[in-house]
Amino acid sequence: MGSVQRQPNGSARGTRPVRIANCSGGQMEPGWQMRKQATGGPVDFITGDWLAENNMAQEAAAMDAGTGQGFKKNSWEGLQLSMDVIAQKGIKVIINGGGLGPQNLARKCQELITANDYELNVAYVSGDNITGRVRSSLRKTGKLPDSFQDGSGKNHRDAKFTADEVLASTAYLGARAIVEALKNGADIIICGRVADAAPIIGAAWWWFGWKDTDYDRLAGAFLAGHIIECSAYASGSNFSGFNRFPLETFVDSGFPIAEVNEDGSCVITKHPGTGGMVTEETIKCQLLYEIQGNVYLNSDVTAILDHVQIKQEGKDRVRFSGIKGRPPPPTTKLAVFFKGGYESQNLANFAGYSTRRKHKLYETQIRKRLAEQGLTKQFDILEFQMIGDPRPDPRRMFESTTYSRIFAQAKKPEPLSALKLILADDTQQKPSGLHWAQDMRTADPKTFYVYYPCIMPQDEIIEAAHLLDRNGHTKQTIYVSRPPKYEPFGERESYDSPNPKAMESFGETVRMPLGNIVIGRSGDKGPNVNMGLFTDRPEIWEWFRSFLTLDRMKSLVGKDWKDEYRIERVEFPTIYAIHFVIYGILGRGVSSSTLLDNRGKGFTDYIRAKHVDVPKQFLQWCWEEDDFEDE
Structure with missing residues (x-):
């Protein structure tokens, strides 16, 4: 050519x-x-x-x-x-x-x-790619290099992995x-x-x-x-x-x-x-x-x-404009990835009446069999999750169906294979309404990796x-030379809205999904979820900023909230937005999180589905959920 x-x-x-x-x-x-x-x-x-x-x-x-x-x-x-x-x-x-x-x-x-x-x-x-340096430090000292820190500035002396388990380590x-x-x-x-x-x-x-x-x-x-x-x-x-x-x-x-x-x-x-x-x-x-x-x-x-x-x-x-800049921080993000072991997911559907009791019976049966075989302590994680809620007076079977998700992790594959065999052995002893309709390969042990977040000095790159x-x-x-100047980063801002308006000052309310009046997006940052919500109407902003406090967000998270989590909140009044970070809610992060939504992508729409009291004066700007149904 x-x-x-x-x-x-x-x-x-x-x-x-x-x-x-x-x-x-x-x-x-x-x-x-x-x-x-x-x-x-x-x-x-x-x-x-x-x-x-x-x-x-x-x-x-x-x-x-x-x-x-x-x-x-x-x-x-x-x-x-x-x-x-x-x-x-x-x-x-x-x-x-x-x-x-x-x-x-x-x-x-x-x-x-x-x-x-x-x-x-x-x-x-x-x-x-600094994988070699990380492995070398672990072999020589049993820990990561002294200059590697977590987000709070503490050295990672508690790293629970060895040099041979490290797959990769990359600085941003x-x-x-x-x-x-x-x-x-x-x-x-x-x-x-x-x-x-x-x-x-x-x-x-x-x-x-x-x-x-x-x-x-x-x-x-x-x-x-x-x-x-x-x-x-x-x-x-x-x-x-x-x-x-x-x-x-x-x-x-x-x-x-x-x-x-x-x-x-x-x-x-x-x-x-x-x-x-x-x-x-x-x-x-x-x-x-x-x-x-x-x-x-x-x-x-x-x-x-x-x-x-x-x-x-x-x-x-x-x-898009209005962004101001400052010198970069002296550190950069560092990711260490290590072999976490093996994991599996066993899925089973349940239909109809007395659903929660069926799930409880299923879990009790399996845990008893595991205990009989001395396998219980061989799992690092063994969670029984009920996914979904059956609709009262269902009109079709799908509305009555939930599924059981048994999420398991272990250092070796044998306990996971044993769990799969126990489920097969107990097929004829299953609770009523249980049925399988999925690819059983999810029940086979597969390797998983753990993401271990750190920070390291830029000058060492x-x-x-x-x-x-x-x-x-x-x-x-x-x-390449390093940045000419650094500016250490202090604690992140987190606050409720200054001078909030009293809720009663907005008049009568009507109960509706929060998503009828705000939209947003969420995602993962390692083990944390971040979420931004905003309104497109300046008339709603005063109510929105006063309503959506730190405590309110905790209550909206509902039964998924745990005391060990931490939450931050900031406002962007120029775009009528509020941003939250919830620390720890994804567990060990995307590659080894036990959650179904292990990347936090669905978190915003979960919060938007919550019903809250919205002032009637804002109804003119509300949207409908528009969740149409087939007749």
Whole structure:
């Protein structure tokens, strides 16, 4: 094939907003979304994030088993499908999909580029993988390095794992190596565990030639990255206000684009003709998703969110501004992943009458059999969960059906296999109404990984960008300096609303779901759930901020609340929003949580389903739940 000439976009650099299109927000995102973003209209950069905490452990296990090269396969698929368009249009690509093998993915890209004679330069980023250091410390001292701390600043001397159990340990890098790679001519940059927003920060940083002390600009780009890094979450997907619009709107949401300005503000949009929508509400939902309160930390900058502004400026165009920046903290997030053992889920359905007593009988039978065989103490976790509540006077069998979920974890697989056999042996002794209608493979022991969160000093990271030659060899390595200034982060703010209004001052009330009047989003941060709720009406704000206190949220959590949990609350009055973090509610976190909603994604809609007393004067702005029923 002859040489494919690029259509250069470098001449526009710094003279207009940079258009950054995101094509992935998770490991399952298909590669063809990258090509869709590349061909849908003009963009300067394409970014993609295929990594999350649990993914790194999965890739480490696959590498140990000889079945993987450390990178996410879907990210490679996207590059294969899109490389011709990338080369033709001169689009630059920065992806957070290299996992534990960014050099391996970079070399595969170079092979494809060389084979097709594309004029593209490839680089990869290193410095995040410190697995060797963690294992070495555990072998020598029995603990993690002294400089590794938890969020309260205490050393992790209580780590309950050994060097041989550690699968991976990755530090969250910022955008500094990305910027250096771009300065030295890279067109495609493969990252390992950089922070989710780092590819977007790096693109804007290089485009405008910012200094690393331009904190307001960097903070604006950081939040632009936060908005678009979860792909369609900014443009209609996972939108809790979807019920107010035609369902067809959300069948195939187009992925977002951030037009970042020189001052760090941006416009969030998407390609014309794609589904979904970009509105103030979809952007507010994504802003409030997985943040850390009103101060959001990053390896390059600390973002202050108190004065955020979100304004619609046209169809599928929302201006995002008002973010202030401060120097970054001296530490960065560190994830340690270790082998947790084995887990299984045994599922059984129950129909009809006396449901709770049936579940209790089932649990009593199984626990007795386990005790008889001396197996009870061999489980680290053994939970019997009743999922659902039967509807009184059901009209169809589904309305009467609940299911039992037996969630078990153990250091070895044998107790889990024994549990499955006990269930099979007792088939003819089951309670009435029990029936199975599922794939029994969930009952087989499978390995699980535990995510152990830490922080570590940024100055201990050795970060670099590596540029490849046409043969896939490293031709240049650029070591990256650390941030010029740090600003230690103190305690997070948490407060009830100052000068709250008395509830009786709002007049008569009517009982209804909270979701009729507010929307929002929730997600996981390790073992914690964060949740943001907001109203779109300034007239409701005074009631909302006064009503939704710390104690009120605890009561809304209901029987799921435990005394060992901790809760924080802050307000964003410029967008009529309240944000909560509930610490500890996900247990050990996504990879080993016992919860059905182990990522906290359903938590907001659970709270919105709660019935509360809403002032009648607000009925004109309420929405209906619109939970239609088949006749």
